[in-house]
Amino acid sequence: MSLLRFGSRRGHGFSAPVMFVLVLLAVLWPKPAAAWWNDQWTLRKKITIDTGQSGAGISDAIGTTPILVRLHVGNFRFGAAKEDGGDLRFVAADDKTPLKHHVEKYDSLLGEALIWVSVADLKPGTKNDIWLYYGNQKAPTAVDAKGTYDPDTLLVYHFNDRGTPAQDVTAWANSAQTVVPAADGAIIGQGARLDGQTALTLPNSPSLVVAEGGELTWSLWVKMTATQPGAVLFSRSEGANGLTVGLDNGVAFVEVVSGGNTQRSAGGAAIAAGTWHQIAFTAKGSQITLYVDGAQAATLAAGLPTMTGVAQLGAGAPAAATPAADATAAPATPAGDAAQTPPPAASPAAAAAGFAGDIDEFQIAKVARPAGFIKLAAIGQGPDQAKLISFSVDEETSGWFSGGYFGVILRSVTLDGWVVIGLLAIMAFISWYVMVDRISYLNRVARGNEIFLKHFRETSTDISGLLQLDSQENDPSFGGELAAKQRKAIHAAPLYRLFAAGAQEIRKRFAGGGYRRLSPQAIQSIRAVLDSGFVRESQRLNRLMVMLTIAISGGPFLGLLGTVVGVMITFAAIAASGDVNVNAIAPGIAAALVATVAGLGVAIPSLFAYNYLTIRIKDVSSEMQVFVDEFITRIAESYELPDEPVKQAAE
Structure with missing residues (x-):
């Protein structure tokens, strides 16, 4: 029955963290990526060319046009591409048709690239998507400047x-x-x-x-x-x-x-x-x-x-030159008429x-390009390019983080964020160690107390039968009724240790022989010993619980510190680069929030475990208090000192 009760408590205590973990995995688990153009390229990102009202606001016809793609550290991982950008490939929205492109500038050290991509039949008033593939160190360079522009x-x-x-x-x-x-x-x-x-x-x-x-x-x-x-x-x-x-x-x-x-x-x-x-x-x-x-x-x-x-x-x-300037084209003019002849008008x-x-x-x-072509070039090549072009997060071909948001977020975490996450990981390890240690200890305590109480309450009202000494362990053996396995379990029980402390006090008082009776003062002395034992057992039950309280209160604040610092660094980087589009800001902000998530990940399980363990410790403490009262009462009954023997002893 005790084990059944414990299983029920454990189910209520751990259902919430288990559900939290399942929900977190469901949200962060990588989504299946769309068809991949070529598996030899490990990374890709979607580039959206928005000619609608939410973007460049182009309503006139555009047609086939070269698009300027600006890459920088805020929207591209230069470390994952070839040093010269030779593995860059651009593919149409169908993820099948390669697009011609050429590189005007590619500097992986400074983190800046300018690439021109020919996009066929660009539609006005809507969002047009293309794909950028990279991450293939063996790929040959495939730029085609001549093919980027049409024959016109x-x-x-x-x-x-x-x-x-x-x-x-x-x-x-x-x-x-x-x-x-x-x-x-x-x-x-x-x-x-x-x-x-x-x-x-x-x-x-x-x-x-x-x-x-x-x-x-x-x-x-x-x-x-x-x-x-x-x-x-x-x-x-x-x-x-x-x-x-x-x-x-x-x-x-x-x-x-x-x-x-x-x-x-x-x-x-x-x-x-x-x-x-x-x-x-x-x-x-x-x-x-x-x-x-x-x-x-x-x-x-x-x-x-x-x-x-x-x-x-x-x-x-x-x-x-004009015909008037040709000396052979007209007869000579008299010198006197030269001033009367006006010079040819200059443009x-x-x-x-x-x-x-x-x-x-x-x-x-x-050819005369349409008005939409001219407007797209002005916006796409100028300082307002963010209105026209936006970049999605990177997707990967394989791995647990493939195509999912979680991998993008982790790749964007800065050094300060990893420091905070590392500290939270240490705190999480300590808190989980405390959880496992306390739960296993309380399980042993519950089992030992159950066995002890069963034998303690099944004995006769005379407690002297419980005080027979075991010849090998010098411990009460409950009349030789306990097997070795049960005796080991009882030794882990706080009730047994309280009983053993009380029994030791009784044996001290009868070491010299004489009447096997205890005065009220002796019983009060034994109660004091049991009370001190109760305090020690309570301390043993609450050992390391303070680590859970630190995790509960300190984890979220430490995570918040990491988030605030990460946001500060993100905005400083945005200010330095001058790129204020949401695609440059979002990964840094999301990565900064990882520290807060990590802090909550430490605090929430610790909170559930702390409440669960507190209830179980309180149950054991109440059980010890009841046992002390019951034990003292049975001692008083078994070793009562009658008035007549006391008088005779005095005479």
Whole structure:
């Protein structure tokens, strides 16, 4: 019956922690990952391109476009990838179709990478997903810069070359003909610097020839040193035809000269000096549309003239020669009439100054891109990229943590968090040791007390029969009724030790022979011995219980300390990197909360065990108190001192 009672108590005491562990495992157990593109890559993460209202808010058509993917320590594990990023692979949302990509910059030491990925048929007003795979040290490099851009893209300069002309990364190989200084810290990695005098010359390539009324898309990121009137960003002319893109006191404009007739776009707000902005325009038929930072700034009802000459970035084209300047084309004019002949009018762009400032990411296409394409490039390449692109947590191909949140959280825990978790682990080990030790001890106590009480209460009312000495152990043997196994169990019982202490006091008083009677004072002395034994047994029962109270009260506070420090470090890292999107913050915050979870994991089992053990200790203490009273009463009955023998002894 005693064992049945104990089993019932243990079930009530441990059902709650068991349920807590089961629920925790159900929540944190890794979710099955979707189909894996290639099992040789151990890690992947989903990249979401949000063109809907919750993201970039693009409603116009986009089409196939290169997307700039910025990787940093907040969204990518550089230590798990190859040192040069050669194992990076991008796969479409179907997790089957590889996407072309190339690397503009990859620095695993600094934790920064710039990768261009060609995403086919990007839809406006919705979320588009692609996958990034990495974690294959044996994978060969598979970059394809030419394949990243469609055949309509004629020229792309990243300006990531230093000391050499800017290289065209498209299949058309329209690399620059002159060198301009590099500019570190541009909008996308490294840029170029223009001083307003030295121009960057484009090649005289057949692929860059512009037909009359043809299509064209032109875009460039710029940062003015200071506002200036008529600053030329791009110019191209041939005879009486010309095309100029510039900034007039910060207001972007497109100017077309066709057959000597000049037309310039008007309108638009001025951009500020010292800040990056994208200037772009599209031409189709008799319509030119100018964009600033992806938004339409002005339109011009004009078509492109035929141009086959050399184009330049950062300086105006030279003035075109006119027939009046040809000496063979007309008879000589009298000297007196020379002042009466006005000189040929120069184009406004011809007299304009060159652009002074930094430039980056120059692109030309032979088609007119849709407005959604222009806006996506402005947002996706600029400082507001977080509106467009977000990163999910990493998923793994195998292992207990594969594809689950728990592994991502643990990988994000910082050193200070592991220190706190380590201290909590030590505290948890101590608390569980105390639980096991106290429960096993109380089990032995319960069994020994049960056997002892059974024999104690089955004896006669005369307690002297219980005090027969065992010849080998010098302990009461209950009249030789106990087997060796039962005697071992009884020796672990506090009631037995109290009984043995009382029996020892009785034997001391009868060591010299005489009447086997005890005075009231002797009985009170024996009770005092039993009371002191009760205190010692209570201390033995409560041994190490203070460790559980420390775990209950100290575990959550220690975990909270780790969480607060982790949150502080996370926000400091975010401030240092300048990336404030939720995907950079969430892993650090989640990892910081691991310390609090660990603290609760120490405190909750300790709380349940403490309450359970306290109840059982209280039961044993009550049992000892009852036994002391019962034992003293039986001693008083068995060794009562009558009045007559006392008188005779006195005489």
